[in-house]
Amino acid sequence: xxxxxxxxxxxxxxAFVGALMQGRKVLAPTRNDDGLCVFAWLTAPEQADWTxxxxxxxxxxxxxxxxxxxxxxxxxxxxxxxxxxxxxEPQVVxxxxxxxxxxIKVFDTVFSAEPxxxxxxxxxxxxxxxxxxxxxxxxxxTPERLRRPxxxxxxxxxxxxxxxxxxxxxxxxxxxxxxxxLEIMTDKGTALKPAYERFPPAVAEDRAAIAEARKxxxxxxxxxxxxxxxxxxxxxxxxxxxxxxxxxxxxGCGACAFxxxxxxxxxxxxxxQGLDGARVRVWDTCQFDLFTRHASGxxxxxxxxxxxxxxxxxxxxxxVGRFHIPFCVGCGRCIAACPAHNDVRQILxxxxxxxxxx
Amino acid sequence: xxxxxxxxxxxxxxxxxxRVVVENEARDIKTFRxxxxxxxxxxxxxxxxxxxxxxxxxxxxxxxxxxASSPLDRDYVEFTVKQYPTGVVTTELHNSEPGRPMGLRxxxxxxxxxxxxxxxxxxxxxxxxxVTTLRATIRYLLHPDIRSSVxxxxxxxxxxxxxxxxxxxxxxxxxxxxxIAVTLTVDNEAAGWKGRVGFVPAVVADVKPAPxxxxxxxxxxPVMLKYTIPELTKLGFKPGDTYLSFExxxxxxxxxxxxxxIGPKYVCIDGPVFSLAEVSALPAEY
Numbered sequence: 001x002x003x004x005x006x007x008x009x010x011x012x013x014x015a016f017v018g019a020l021m022q023g024r025k026v027l028a029p030t031r032n033d034d035g036l037c038v039f040a041w042l043t044a045p046e047q048a049d050w051t052x053x054x055x056x057x058x059x060x061x062x063x064x065x066x067x068x069x070x071x072x073x074x075x076x077x078x079x080x081x082x083x084x085x086x087x088x089e090p091q092v093v094x095x096x097x098x099x100x101x102x103x104i105k106v107f108d109t110v111f112s113a114e115p116x117x118x119x120x121x122x123x124x125x126x127x128x129x130x131x132x133x134x135x136x137x138x139x140x141x142t143p144e145r146l147r148r149p150x151x152x153x154x155x156x157x158x159x160x161x162x163x164x165x166x167x168x169x170x171x172x173x174x175x176x177x178x179x180x181x182l183e184i185m186t187d188k189g190t191a192l193k194p195a196y197e198r199f200p201p202a203v204a205e206d207r208a209a210i211a212e213a214r215k216x217x218x219x220x221x222x223x224x225x226x227x228x229x230x231x232x233x234x235x236x237x238x239x240x241x242x243x244x245x246x247x248x249x250x251x252g253c254g255a256c257a258f259x260x261x262x263x264x265x266x267x268x269x270x271x272x273q274g275l276d277g278a279r280v281r282v283w284d285t286c287q288f289d290l291f292t293r294h295a296s297g298x299x300x301x302x303x304x305x306x307x308x309x310x311x312x313x314x315x316x317x318x319x320v321g322r323f324h325i326p327f328c329v330g331c332g333r334c335i336a337a338c339p340a341h342n343d344v345r346q347i348l349x350x351x352x353x354x355x356x357x358x
Numbered sequence: 359x360x361x362x363x364x365x366x367x368x369x370x371x372x373x374x375x376x377r378v379v380v381e382n383e384a385r386d387i388k389t390f391r392x393x394x395x396x397x398x399x400x401x402x403x404x405x406x407x408x409x410x411x412x413x414x415x416x417x418x419x420x421x422x423x424x425x426a427s428s429p430l431d432r433d434y435v436e437f438t439v440k441q442y443p444t445g446v447v448t449t450e451l452h453n454s455e456p457g458r459p460m461g462l463r464x465x466x467x468x469x470x471x472x473x474x475x476x477x478x479x480x481x482x483x484x485x486x487x488x489v490t491t492l493r494a495t496i497r498y499l500l501h502p503d504i505r506s507s508v509x510x511x512x513x514x515x516x517x518x519x520x521x522x523x524x525x526x527x528x529x530x531x532x533x534x535x536x537x538i539a540v541t542l543t544v545d546n547e548a549a550g551w552k553g554r555v556g557f558v559p560a561v562v563a564d565v566k567p568a569p570x571x572x573x574x575x576x577x578x579x580p581v582m583l584k585y586t587i588p589e590l591t592k593l594g595f596k597p598g599d600t601y602l603s604f605e606x607x608x609x610x611x612x613x614x615x616x617x618x619x620i621g622p623k624y625v626c627i628d629g630p631v632f633s634l635a636e637v638s639a640l641p642a643e644y
Contacts, residue, residue: 116612265616
């Protein structure tokens with residue numbers, strides 16, 4: 001439930017972001033040196049960029065850092081000491097597309113699962129405030145460039161509404177006359193009061209505009225992808241020739257996984273210098289040969305065929321079977337990044353349309 | 359089971375290597391006896407036979423290894439480790455002497471179906487150094503407090519040569535006992551070897567363990583499994599009563615890092631022990 005709504009002029013957004021940065025790290029869409037929009041840690045409030053729909057780099061680094069110290073250690077002959085990392089700092093992830101919010105739900109589901117909840121993740125998550133951002137191509141104030149959403153985004157086909165504010169602590173909705181509405185939904189959202197209290201509350205007209213944008217957005221949701229059928233079909237095609245074709249163009253670069261907001265597989269490595277060191281976890285991907293290769297040399301996934309299959313199976317069959325949530329949110333990043341032009345939408349369509357075995 | 363409350367599940371228990379035993383002639387299989395530096399940690403490390411743990415060497419990494427001692431061996435935990443030239447952790451471990459501090463994370467996995475084994479005949483089949491968690495099981499079942507909880511125990515254990523049989527003194531002692539039937543076999547005739555000669559599947563066909571009211575535990579190299587399972591089926595063992603233990607490359611050991619799955623099952627938390635019925639429902643990706 002929305003507790004309150006404040007109205008922030010776009011010209012005042014840097015002031016709002018600057019206030020968020022007081023005592024918190026802020027991860028937000030920003031332009032990198034190449035002019036690409038990516039999620040990155042802000043060092044100045046003006047860096048936050050509001051012109052981009054799906055930043056190429058997802059926000060997952062806020063919750064699963066590329067390199068995360070699990071603990072540090074010191075070794076001496078006959079004696080070893082281990083010290084846990086410092087507790088995580090308060091942080092805000094700002095400007096999340098609702099599909100990226102859904103991806104964080106995937107993370108939450110996996111990392112909180114029994115029998116062993118992932119304590120480092122949960123501690124970091126508890127210190128994290130999510131400020132989503134709505135995208136409505138029909139909204140009266142929607143800038144021209146966002147009226148034509150990326151042709152690669154297919155979150156609606158997965159039932160995700162780009163105006164959905166659920167699972168966020170606060171949510172931004174673009175309004176007419178270069179303004180943003182800030183919806184506050186949770187205690188974590190309310191805790192941002194010092195950053196937003198100087199902005200005026202929404203008036204009835206603003207509320208009506210927000211409601212209208214939501215209504216229009218919801219009307220666009222017509223999920224044509226039958227995820228249950230896809231999962232059902234996947235269970236029967238492990239040995240299908242389909243995989244020969246799907247993997248053929250794949251170069252095994254792993255870009256799809258590293259840019260995927262739901263991919264969370266990791267490696268655990270040692271970083272040492274002299275007698276000191278740290279055990280760290282780093283992003284990893286099932287697209288690499290080493291991912292599953294045993295010390296004996298045996299590898300259950302010897303070729304890119306098995307690895308491509310694992311990616312699709314994990315996202316649309318295994319994840320759904322275990323956690324009842326697909327490990328894909330339709331952000332389209334993997335489609336944009338694939339050097340071989342593999343398109344997960346095409347793959348899903350093929351799997352969906354497979355003739356039903358009688 | 360492995361839920362460690364609010365603790366960071368990646369921080370290992372501090373342990374010390376207490377004893378190292380070379381198990382084979384090739385000297386690439388050793389058993390490491392570990393003792394907990396804080397005795398109360400041993401109580402937290404509450405395991406059942408068939409579970410595994412991550413052996414942790416700071417500066418080198420971790421390796422998931424089956425627990426080779428019995429839960430009733432209360433003062434220590436043992437692991438039998440084969441060294442591979444590409445294995446950073448196993449190589450460093452093999453270069454380690456008693457007294458070295460290291461870490462232990464676990465216990466992990468489901469273990470053998472002890473509850474289901476109660477009151478049953480137990481058939482244990484193994485080959486090579488895969489015998490480790492089954493050695494733990496035999497030690498456990500032969501404990502005076504436990505032995506009467508199961509009926510007959512039949513063990514068939516094979517290795518390439520007499521010098522490659524692990525836990526040799528223990529198996530020799532067990533083969534002289536009346537409350538367990540042990541058959542040891544080697545692949546080829548060898549000087550001084552008075553036991554059987556032949557591959558495990560052939561010996562199983564010859565010994566003919568009875569399937570009636572029995573639970574069968576089997577662990578060995580893939581080629582042994584491939585030819586032994588049909589023999590067991592021929593003898594009448596049911597897929598639901600036959601259990602295998604799997605190995606996979608692992609990192610976290612707690613179902614997060616995403617690399618040890620066979621189809622929808624994670625070997626680290628759903629396994630490593632699966633019934634043959636469960637295995638036949640999985641894709642053959644192992």
